[in-house]
Amino acid sequence: MDSHADYKFMGWMGLDETAGEGKMVWQEFKPKTWEETDVDIQITHSGICGSDLHVLRSGWGPTPYPCCVGHEIVGRAVRVGTQVEGGIKVGDRVGVGAQGDSCLGRGQDSCEECSSGNEHFCAKHVGTYASFHLNGDKSYGGHALYNRSPGHFVFKIPDSISSASAAVMLCAGITTYSPLKHFGCGPGKRVGVIGLGGLGHFVVMWAKALGADSVVAISRKESKRQDALEMGADNYISTDDHPRWDTEFAGSFDLLISTISSSKAPIAGYLALLRRDGTLAQVGNPDDGLFLVPSTGIIIGRKRLVGSMIGSPGEIREMLQLAAEKDVKPWVEERPMKDANQAMVDMERGKARYRYVLVNENDA
Known part of the structure; x- marks a missing residue:
């Protein structure tokens, strides 16, 4: 352990694929070797993300066990x-999201992405957990x-945002805020979210805060x-109750955010919901990483199927400010x-409504 620290780094460690x-x-675990660019945080709140489950079971590739997850x-x-x-x-109240490092500030090697404020796309992107810092040390989560x-x-948390709320904004929040902002959510836009869960419920709130004309949640069950x-949605579509939902609501949206993590998702149907020049942004990531996309679904209507991942430090600060101003x-x-x-078990069973946050009880 670091000779300057009188505290121990201890956490919940996944040792193999059954951890989830x-x-x-x-x-106990050994954190990255201390550098003068670092911050040590005494954790009070740590959100549970679907990514935690994917990584604990090596769903996105081999996990470097032992692994401590948590990136909210x-x-x-x-x-x-x-x-x-x-x-x-x-003494400041601070937070860390899903990215733990990049080449920025590492000598003369900062890449074009980092230099342009797109650190999350850095080729040397380091995840907050189950990854390796540029000094070779493993990253451990929250x-x-x-x-x-x-x-x-590391980000300062505005005083008006509770710690539990801020935690889940640092991954689920930015994962949904970033594509909404980047693809033009705002006045005059009709926005829909596919899947109303930990990610999806954020889409509803961000889209309203950004001034979208209408916001519609789309999920299977009534x-x-x-x-x-x-949450603020203007309407709700239960696809189980509308067997022909893809034709009944065709051409209804300028922008759709898909939060579901299933390779069996009916992409053709979702594309049909878009207006001409509409955009379907996929943020959910299934374990097998596969989607079947019909070419006519994007050719007809000049539609776009795009992806998005988390967000940059600049976007995170902007998001936190919006949350404070709009009381999200x-x-x-x-x-x-x-x-x-x-x-974790309850999360996997879909019991969260809509996000779990772990709290160190002595600091609640």
Whole structure:
């Protein structure tokens, strides 16, 4: 451990592919070697993301076990390196999202993406967990007591946003805010979200905050209609109750955000919902990473099928400011950090309404 630290880095560790089944183990781990560009955070809140489950079971490729997941981290800065920028100081409430490092600030090797404010597309992108920093050390996530991250990817949390809300914004929030902003959500636009879950419910709230003319939630079951309307949706489409939904609502949207993670998704039907020159942005990522896309679905109507991943540090700061100004409040259920294994199981079973956040009880 670092000789300057009087605290231990301990967290829930996945040791093999069964970890997501409620078999994580609480144990000590060694964080990345301290650099003066780093910030140590005493974690108070750590959101559970669908990515946690994918990685714990090696769904997106082999996971470098042992692995501590969690990339929606909020807590207090307890150590700040002398080269950290952005005005962060010890005692500040700060957060870390899904990116833990990039080539930015590493000598003369900063790439075009980092230089243009698109750090999340850096070829040397480092995930907050299950990845390796540019110094070769493994990255560990937030289902833990402490986290160490490069200061460039540590963000001050506005006072008006609760820690639980801020946590889930740092991955689920930015994953949905970024494509909405990039693809022109705003006044005059008709926006839809496919899937009303941890990601999808953010789309409803961000689209309303950005001033979209109408926002519609699309999900299989009628059971989520009232939730969607309470979140601010103008309408709700239950596809189970509309067998011909793809023709009944054809040409209804300028922009669709698909949050579902299934390679069996009816992409042709979703494309049919778009107006001419409409955009379908895919943010959900299935384990097999495959989608079948009919060529006529994009050729007819000059439609676009695009992808999007998280967002840049600049976008995250912009998103947090919008959340503070518009009083955006995601639907969050807090769970004790000690119950992380059961919370993971419940997440996998679809019980979250709509996001779980683990809380270190002494800091709640």
